[in-house]
Amino acid sequence: MVAEFGFGVLVVTFVLSIYGITAGLIGAVKKSAVWVQSARSAMLLTFPLLTLATICLLYLLATGHFEVSFVYGVTNTAMPLYLKLTALWGGQAGSLVFWSWLLAAFASAVTLRKWDRDQEFLPWVIVVSLVTLAFFLGMIVFFENPFTRFWLVRGKEVEAMFQPLGGRLIFPEDGRGLNPLLRHPGMIIHPPMLYLGFVSFTIPFAFAFAALVTGRTDDRWIRVTRRWSLVAWLFLSLGLVLGGRWAYDVLGWGGYWGWDPVEIAAFMPWLTGTAFLHSVMIQEKRGLFKRWNIVLIILTYCLVIFGTFLTRSGVLSSVHAFAQSAIGPLFFAFISLTFVAALALLLHRWNSLRSEGQMHSILSRESLFLFNNLLFMGILAVCFWGVVFPLISELFTGQKVTVGPPFYERATGPLFAGLLFLMGVAPLSAWGASTWKTLGRSIWKPTVVSLSAVAASLAAGITDPFALVGLWLVAFVASVTIYDYGRAVVARHRRTSENLLMSFWRLAERNRRRYGGYIIHLGVVLMALGIIGIEMFQVETQGTIPQGGSLQLKGYTITYNSLAEFDTPDDRNVARAAVSVSRDGKYLGTFYPRRDFYYAQQQPMTIPAVRSTLEDDLYVLLVDWRPISSQGATFKVFVNPLVNWLWIGGFIFILGTMVAAWPDKEPEEERVRVKSTETVRA
Amino acid sequence: MQNVPLQGNQTASMVGAYPIRTNAQSRVKFLVGGLLIVAAIVYLIVANTQNNAQFFLTVSELKSSGAAYSGREIRVSGAVIGDTIQYDSQNLKLKFTVAHMPGDNKEIDRKGGLAAVLKAAVTDPSLPRMTVVYNGVKPDLLRNESQAIMTGKMGEDGIFYASELLLKCPTRYEEALPQQSGN
Numbered sequence: 027m028v029a030e031f032g033f034g035v036l037v038v039t040f041v042l043s044i045y046g047i048t049a050g051l052i053g054a055v056k057k058s059a060v061w062v063q064s065a066r067s068a069m070l071l072t073f074p075l076l077t078l079a080t081i082c083l084l085y086l087l088a089t090g091h092f093e094v095s096f097v098y099g100v101t102n103t104a105m106p107l108y109l110k111l112t113a114l115w116g117g118q119a120g121s122l123v124f125w126s127w128l129l130a131a132f133a134s135a136v137t138l139r140k141w142d143r144d145q146e147f148l149p150w151v152i153v154v155s156l157v158t159l160a161f162f163l164g165m166i167v168f169f170e171n172p173f174t175r176f177w178l179v180r181g182k183e184v185e186a187m188f189q190p191l192g193g194r195l196i197f198p199e200d201g202r203g204l205n206p207l208l209r210h211p212g213m214i215i216h217p218p219m220l221y222l223g224f225v226s227f228t229i230p231f232a233f234a235f236a237a238l239v240t241g242r243t244d245d246r247w248i249r250v251t252r253r254w255s256l257v258a259w260l261f262l263s264l265g266l267v268l269g270g271r272w273a274y275d276v277l278g279w280g281g282y283w284g285w286d287p288v289e290i291a292a293f294m295p296w297l298t299g300t301a302f303l304h305s306v307m308i309q310e311k312r313g314l315f316k317r318w319n320i321v322l323i324i325l326t327y328c329l330v331i332f333g334t335f336l337t338r339s340g341v342l343s344s345v346h347a348f349a350q351s352a353i354g355p356l357f358f359a360f361i362s363l364t365f366v367a368a369l370a371l372l373l374h375r376w377n378s379l380r381s382e383g384q385m386h387s388i389l390s391r392e393s394l395f396l397f398n399n400l401l402f403m404g405i406l407a408v409c410f411w412g413v414v415f416p417l418i419s420e421l422f423t424g425q426k427v428t429v430g431p432p433f434y435e436r437a438t439g440p441l442f443a444g445l446l447f448l449m450g451v452a453p454l455s456a457w458g459a460s461t462w463k464t465l466g467r468s469i470w471k472p473t474v475v476s477l478s479a480v481a482a483s484l485a486a487g488i489t490d491p492f493a494l495v496g497l498w499l500v501a502f503v504a505s506v507t508i509y510d511y512g513r514a515v516v517a518r519h520r521r522t523s524e525n526l527l528m529s530f531w532r533l534a535e536r537n538r539r540r541y542g543g544y545i546i547h548l549g550v551v552l553m554a555l556g557i558i559g560i561e562m563f564q565v566e567t568q569g570t571i572p573q574g575g576s577l578q579l580k581g582y583t584i585t586y587n588s589l590a591e592f593d594t595p596d597d598r599n600v601a602r603a604a605v606s607v608s609r610d611g612k613y614l615g616t617f618y619p620r621r622d623f624y625y626a627q628q629q630p631m632t633i634p635a636v637r638s639t640l641e642d643d644l645y646v647l648l649v650d651w652r653p654i655s656s657q658g659a660t661f662k663v664f665v666n667p668l669v670n671w672l673w674i675g676g677f678i679f680i681l682g683t684m685v686a687a688w689p690d691k692e693p694e695e696e697r698v699r700v701k702s703t704e705t706v707r708a
Numbered sequence: 709m710q711n712v713p714l715q716g717n718q719t720a721s722m723v724g725a726y727p728i729r730t731n732a733q734s735r736v737k738f739l740v741g742g743l744l745i746v747a748a749i750v751y752l753i754v755a756n757t758q759n760n761a762q763f764f765l766t767v768s769e770l771k772s773s774g775a776a777y778s779g780r781e782i783r784v785s786g787a788v789i790g791d792t793i794q795y796d797s798q799n800l801k802l803k804f805t806v807a808h809m810p811g812d813n814k815e816i817d818r819k820g821g822l823a824a825v826l827k828a829a830v831t832d833p834s835l836p837r838m839t840v841v842y843n844g845v846k847p848d849l850l851r852n853e854s855q856a857i858m859t860g861k862m863g864e865d866g867i868f869y870a871s872e873l874l875l876k877c878p879t880r881y882e883e884a885l886p887q888q889s890g891n
Contacts, residue, residue, distance in 0.1 A: 388737045396738075397745060404749035411753055415761075426764035426811060428783065430859075433760035437752040444745075568845065570797050630848050649845040650797070660797065660845055 029094055029173040032082030033187055036123075036173075039075040039130075040163040042068050046156045054149035054239075062149045066137055069152050072159060073134040076127040080114070083123060083172055087113055092198040095185050096120055096172040102203035102626060104596045109209060115217045116204045119172035124218070125334065126162045128225040133159065136229055136254075144250060150236035151229075158228055158331075161360050169353050206598075206624040206631050212272030216265055220292055223262025224330045227295060229254040230302075231327035234320055238371040243378045248306045248319065255303060256687035262296050263683065267676035278632035278647050280566065280664040282672065285434040290409045291336035295329035297409070298322050301402035307539075308392045311457055313382030315392075317372065318399070320379065324368040331361050389460035394452040401444050408437040435561070439492075446499040446554060449547050450506045472505035496558040503551045507544050534685060542686025549682055552675025559642070559668025568662040570650070575658075580665045582644055583608045587616070589651055589659055599623040603648045603659055607637060619648040619661070642667040762859065767808035768836045770862060783859045784868060785811055786838065787829035788875075790852025802842040802873075806856055808835040822876070826853040842870040849875035 046068030053061030083096070087110050092098045100113040100120065115121040133155035141148050166172070174185050177193035184190060207213070230251035237247035269289065270282035283289060302322040308315050335357035372379075385393050412429050419427045454468045479501035480494055488494060511533075518529040534541040567579045576585040587604040594600055602620035606613065617635035624631070637644040643666040650660035764783045765773070786806025793804040809829040810816055816825050829835060830853050840858055850856070850873075860870035 385738060386734055388734065388741055393738065393741075397741065400742060400745045400749075404745070404752075407749060408753055411757070415757065419761075427761045428764060429757060429760055430762060433756045436760065437756040440752060441749065568800065570800065658797075660800070662845065 028082050028085055029091070029175060030188075032079050032086075033167075033171060033173040035075055035079040035082065036163060036167055036171075039072050039079065040160060040167050042075065043072055043156045043160040043163060046072070047153055047160060050149040050153040050156065054153070062152075065149060065152045065156075069137045069156060070134050072156075073127075073130040076123075076130045080123055080127045083120060084111055084114060086173075087111060087120075090201070092201045093175045093195050094172075095174050095176060098176070098198055098201040100201070100204050102201040102597075104200075104626075105203060105209075106596075108214075109204060112214045113204050115221070116208050117172075119166065119170040121217065121221070122162055122166050122170055123172055125221055125225065126159060126166065128218075128221055129155065129159050129162065129228060132225055132229060133232075136232075144246065146240045146242060147233060147236040147247070147250075150239050151232040154232035154235045155228060157364075165353050165356060169356070200626075203597075203624070203626045206622065206627055206629050207276060210272055210276050212268050212275060216268040216272055219261050219268055220265030223258050223260070223265055224295070224334060226254055226258035226261065227299060227323075227326050227330050230258070231323050234323045235368060235371070238320065238368070238375050241375060241378060243316065243375055245306075245309050245313075245316075248309060252306070253687055253689070255299065255306070256683060259296070259299050259303060260680065260683040260687060262292070262299060263676075264680055266292060266296060267673075267680070270676075271673060274669075275636075276631070276633070278634055280564065280634075280645050280647075280662075280666065281560070282669075285412070285431045287413050288336055290413055290434075291329075291333040294406055294409055295326050295333055297402050297406045298326040298329060301399045302326060304395050304402075305399050308395050312392050314385065315396075316379040316381060317376065320368075320372050322399075324365065324372070327368075328361050328365045331357065331364070335361070387459040387461070389455055389462065389465055391452060391455045391457045391460070394448055394455055398445060398448050398452070401441050401448070404441045405438050408434065408441070412437075442554075443495065443499060446503055446551075449550065450499070450503040453506060453510050453544070453547075468510075469506070472502065472509045475505040475509075476501035490562060493558060493562045496554070496562070500551050500555050500558070503547060507547050507551070511541065511544050538688055539686050542682050542684075542688075545682030545685055546679050547682075549675045549677070549679030552671045552678060554675070556669050556672025556675060559671065560666045563667045564664060566662065566664045568649070568660065570658050570660040572658045577661060577663055579644075579663050580642075581609050582663075582665065584644075584646060584661065584663055586659055586661070597625050599625065601648065601651060603651070603661075605635070605646060605661070607644060607646075617646060619646045621648055638670055640668075640670055643669050764811060766811045767806060767838050769811075770868075771808075771836045771838065778862055778864065781859060781861060781871075783857060784838070785809065785855060785857045786840075787826045788850060788852060788854045788856050789830050789837070792839075793846075793850065795846045797846070800844055802844065802846050802850075803839065804850070804856075805837050805839050806858075807832070807837050809855065822855065823853075826855060838868055839866070840868045840870055842873050844873070847873060847875050 046065045049061050049068060050065035052058065053063075053065055086094050086097050087101055088107060090097070090101065090103055090110075092101075096117055096119050100116040101110045105113070113120070115124050133152075136151060136155070137148075171187055174187050176196040176198070177184050177186055177190055178196050179190045179193040183196060184193065186193070189195075230247075233247040233251045237243055269292070273284065274282040302319065305315050305322060306319055309319055335354065385396070387393065412434055416426070416428050419425055450472070451465070451469065455465055476498055480498045483494060483497050488497070511530075514533055515526060515529045518524070518533055519526050522529065524532060534545075565580055567577060569577050571577060571586050573586055573588065576583050578584075585606045585608075587606055589601065589603045591599065591601045600620055600622050602618050604616055604618055606616045608614055614637060617637060619635035620633050622631045622633060623629070632647055632649065635646045643664075645664040645666055647662040647664075648659060649662050652658055762781055762783050763777065764785070765777070767784060767786045770777065770782070770784055784806075787809045789805045789807055793802075795802050807829040809825055810819065816822055819825050819828070840856070842858070842860075855876040857874040857876065858868060858870040859872040860868055863869050
């Protein structure tokens with residue numbers, strides 16, 4: 027019953043969104059408030075409806091209705107309740123439902139805002155949101171229905187939504203269970219964060235589209251959606267960082283990022299989104315780059331859909347693409363269609379999007395932002411090329427070729443370095459014009475500080491030129507950011523009677539975007555430090571050692587004490603080694619690297635034991651052991667210097683984004699508040 | 709932005725007041741700067757594609773290519789022959805032989821799926837075979853009739869020295885429908 031009901035709700039929502047699109051279009055063309063209002067109601071109704079459909083699916087997941095093929099595929103009775111519920115996004119059909127639900131939530135929230143000043147945008151924002159929603163719902167209803175069930179028809183098993191002629195339901199005793207790799211706290215929050223990021227980029231795109239259609243091509247659409255873009259970016263960044271952390275904890279290869287096509291698919295909209303966040307500032311301040319901003323948001327939206335497509339279609343084989351299906355061509359068609367339509371509109375409005383001024387000085391803030399955008403696009407080009415090159419090569423030469431992590435690392439490395447450099451210079455440059463002289467005057471102090479950091483690294487015995495350049499950049503950006511922030515704090519402190527801490531806080535409060543941005547930059551710098559540490563200074567060793575024997579690595583001694591093998595209630599076999607770790611003769615503790623073998627999926631998982639400090643991580647993997655005699659075991663050991671700064675930096679990064687995105691008191695609200703106090707007084 | 713001094717004596721209000729004029733010289737500067745960055749990006753992509761592209765070959769393609777790929781990182785896929793696996797767990801040295809199998813997924817599907825193709829490859833002695841040496845821990849999935857995807861270099865001795873070893877097994881997990889249990 028629940029399955030039929032859930033499916034019915036999905037169908038109704040699909041039809042409703044088609045209606046909403048039609049009503050919105052009629053309302054926009056006829057300038058009829060009644061039609062627009064009707065479209066708005068349709069938009070608002072999609073959210074409770076999809077909530078209902080999602081609850082149905084969650085109910086089936088939680089109660090173990092294994093006759094539903096989706097439930098069968100991603101859960102089993104042994105899984106705890108929270109995993110059963112989060113299995114919603116553990117498979118393709120469920121994650122599409124979840125995506126749609128999020129989109130309905132966000133689009134409804136936008137629909138509820140005050141539209142007084144942007145009436146003409148409203149129908150178009152609704153239309154774009156609903157077209158996106160209808161596309162996903164159509165995919166669910168026609169191709170990826172999470173509510174289909176198993177039936178027995180004349181001795182054959184079939185999968186269908188409704189009872190086939192002469193069929194009867196099959197109730198499997200247990201499901202296959204969620205892929206063990208996905209049973210990790212990071213994996214539970216990583217997909218929703220990524221999806222939240224993906225979905226919220228639909229909103230700025232919808233506004234840009236509305237601006238193009240209505241011809242209201244000033245920066246209103248940017249101002250309205252500034253916070254949406256930041257929130258989208260926040261979630262996308264969080265999703266990427268969590269994904270990295272998950273890989274580090276679970277995949278057991280001592281890394282956090284493998285340039286897997288699916289990782290790249292999530293990274294590409296982040297790149298264009300980051301470029302967008304920077305370049306909209308130039309439009310707001312100087313009226314430049316209007317066309318470029320439209321291009322960036324179109325690209326971001328298309329890459330978001332592309333990212334969902336890559337993760338969900340199984341078109342590229344990777345750890346993530348655990349789903350194979352026929353929805354690939356549809357995604358491709360939808361992306362092409364929206365891309366072409368948006369570009370055509372852009373060309374139509376080309377002249378009204380002319381820049382209001384010109385750039386004068388190559389050292390001005392806007393010009394440095396332009397270079398920043400070029401570098402982001404460069405990284406995007408590298409990523410895109412890496413993903414499509416194998417397809418192109420096979421198409422034209424018949425030769426199967428791939429590019430691996432070294433390609434991405436070497437091609438993007440200098441571009442990332444360039445971005446770091448700009449991150450150091452740009453905050454000190456001025457809008458409009460900067461000269462070498464003015465820039466030099468403010469930059470020399472941080473430069474000297476950063477060079478002393480290089481001297482310190484040299485003294486510490488680091489001679490790799492790439493590492494030195496990287497460390498210099500890190501020190502440079504950090505000193506510029508702190509110097510510039512500090513300078514402003516001191517100036518404010520002198521001007522007002524506040525103490526320094528108060529000035530620090532007030533300043534950030536006064537100009538959240540600027541100082542939130544500074545905090546983000548500091549986060550990026552710390553992340554860069556962690557990345558330099560693990561990428562350039564990671565050392566590893568491996569060996570088979572008897573009980574009591576030990577391995578040495580970088581001052582660490584890892585001694586193999588014992589091994590225990592046991593079954594757990596959730597249907598896995600655990601082999602857990604106890605190793606004691608000491609460094610330079612000092613005992614640091616006992617750690618337990620282990621291997622879980624999931625019986626149901628016949629899948630082993632290697633879980634590292636990590637001793638984590640700010641200086642480095644000792645990362646121990648149990649890779650093999652003699653089960654019978656328990657004589658020896660094989661370990662792989664990594665020392666990952668500075669890697670914790672990657673996570674700390676990620677945390678600060680997110681914090682900075684929150685500062686920048688925190689709602690300001692809008693003038694409208696202030697006015698309301700004044701009025702209400704008056705009424706109270708009266 | 710209003711209350712914060714931007715840089716030195718430059719304030720936000722001055723930005724708006726900045727005189728708009730065309731400056732051919734600065735245009736050239738922008739063009740040169742932009743082109744330099746674009747050229748650098750293109751160079752990075754092209755050079756790194758050439759240096760880091762990994763050709764994906766089948767055993768028979770590699771065997772018939774002569775020295776064309778000597779000294780170059782390549783990827784090869786082959787079917788593992790179980791009887792040939794030798795593993796020295798003390799020194800972590802692994803040696804095994806793989807038989808030729810088609811590299812193209814569509815071709816594999818056409819020939820009845822991965823399991824059938826692997827079985828055929830292992831049992832057909834007329835197919836080209838290749839010895840592989842790998843230094844490292846023996847992966848769990850390395851067993852008879854599994855597909856090995858190896859990255860490494862072809863030695864002059866005709867042995868393939870793998871630096872990376874990935875394995876694929878056709879598993880029960882791929883079955884779409886559950887085992888019958890009735891109710």
